[in-house]
Amino acid sequence: MRRSAFRRSRGDAPFRFVSIAAGVFLLALMAAIGVFLVVRAVPALQANTSHFLTELTWQPNSAKPVFGIGALAFGTVVSSLLALVIATPVAVGVALFISHYAPRRLASVLGYVVDLLAAVPSVVYGLWGVTFLVPFMLGPSSFLNEYFGWIPLFGGDQVVGRNMLTASLVLAIMILPIIAAISREVFLQAPKMQEEAALALGATRWEMIRMSVLPFGRPGVISAAMLGLGRAMGETIAVALIFPATFNITLRILSPNGNSIAANIANGFGEATPIGTGALIASGLVLFLITLLVNMGARFVIARRKEYARAAA
Template sequence: MDISTQTTDAPPPTPQPTVTEQKRNARGATRPGDRVFLGLSRGSGILLLVIMAAIAVFLTYRASLAISKDHGNFLTTFEWNTNLNPPVFGIAVLAFGTVVSSIIAMALAVPVAVAIALFLTHYAPRRLSGPVAYVVDLLAAVPSIVYGLWGALVLVPHMNGLFGWLDHYFGWTGIFDWQGGAPRSMLTVGILLAIMILPIITNVTREVFRQVPRMHEEAALALGATRWEVVRMSVLPFGRSGVISASMLGLGRALGETMAVATVLSPTFDIQASLLDPGGGTFAQNIASKFGEATEQGRDALIASGLVLFVITLLVNGAARAIIARRKEYSGANA
């Protein structure tokens, strides 16, 4: 039998999709389930934008009513008295207190959260990292009012020693000058907020560090790197965008915290040069404490301050997205 004349029943070649079909498949789904999922996803995104726009329109409208009746400067007035005729109110003290307390909280919480996340993922043994991570997860679920009660009953009475130490060694700066009053100040608020946002930042950062490709770490170890050099060259660059996202998530809670701040702070409409002196206020704390007894005009003024907090939150999120976009080479998707 001539092998050269033998024929085989080979299956016909599978037709390849044309360029037009490839573009159509890339633009949208072709299966019914995919089309339904695509429609739901688009609808959810559009609905979210509509809700955000509706909130912005509502806040802007009510804020314009209040600001048009304000006898003071809304941005620079150190007073909040909406019962006068005409009313006088401003957000200078609230903006200062919100920004300062959030900066203190972030400066204290972010380094500690990153250190805890690195310890749980790269240093702690498995039998220890599991229980510690579980406790951190539980702390993230504690209500803010519980943190506020703990701060008022436990944290504030034990701040005298720290305030005295700061005044003794750093009082000459003016920022840590303490006159011996009750330690219900912006520094106490910042420490309490740092404790509150610490579990959130730690949990997100821990999960990001766990996604570091194992080959990156093994390659660094094969080149003779120490454990810290592996963390510095492989783990931290990979998780940089995740750490930024986790920090912005914690900052969002710090900016909008109400009951914990209202429980610990002694609010006054005055800006203190020292972080240890009682006084100050935040947007969220002022809204929570005054909304119940406010008149319609007073509620419009509080809504106007809420609009400023809304804008600050959007600016912070936009800045975080810009930072992450500039660091795409460090994102997990491009690792």
């Protein structure tokens, strides 16, 4: 007993040191990225002749640089939120079907397919969106504009295939496998005794899922959704191929409007002047902060859910 306890104590110290070092290194790396972005962005922000947060024009390469992040941040947040609203219910349904409805062999095959979809490069989704989805969405967009144009989202006098709705659909398809895969693993960890007890009391399968599986897996689904939202916000190639690359703020998602921070960086980095490069880095800093705030908000929601669960217990 003493020898085994001695061996455990000798192994715990190096493991604890490595774990602490890894955590400190991660924090230092994030801080270094933030410092780099700030240092490279300051000269461009000083040369800017307009307000960076509210200006809608993006002309950092001109003699008098004029650029702002307002339209880009708006397009990034709106397209990502639309993608999240579209993808999350479908992903949760897929995860529930794989974990609690599908036969074992079919569930195994579907699980592999979902994992493979999560590994498809974003440029493939972007090319599929440009060649197939953009022409296809012209019909549904015209239908929504004609019959639901009284809703601000679907209003507008001009309807095209390359719009924010199409870009959001591509983003939703991209993040759907991530949310579905994580949600599936969370649902599979639900306590089997609670599921069997609910069924034994006469609950239907859906009632069992609603009372036992969904409350248990809600924090995991929130984490999966926030992970998908982070990927949607940082997606570059797919949205760069679809967005019309305009710099205005509008809620009309069927009109030829829309752009994002990541897509603008991809489109403008190749021909940017030193000031233009600094402006793009400044926009990347804004995207870094938005993603950080989203993750912090998700952690806050999950922590509150855990507190409620403990209080109820």
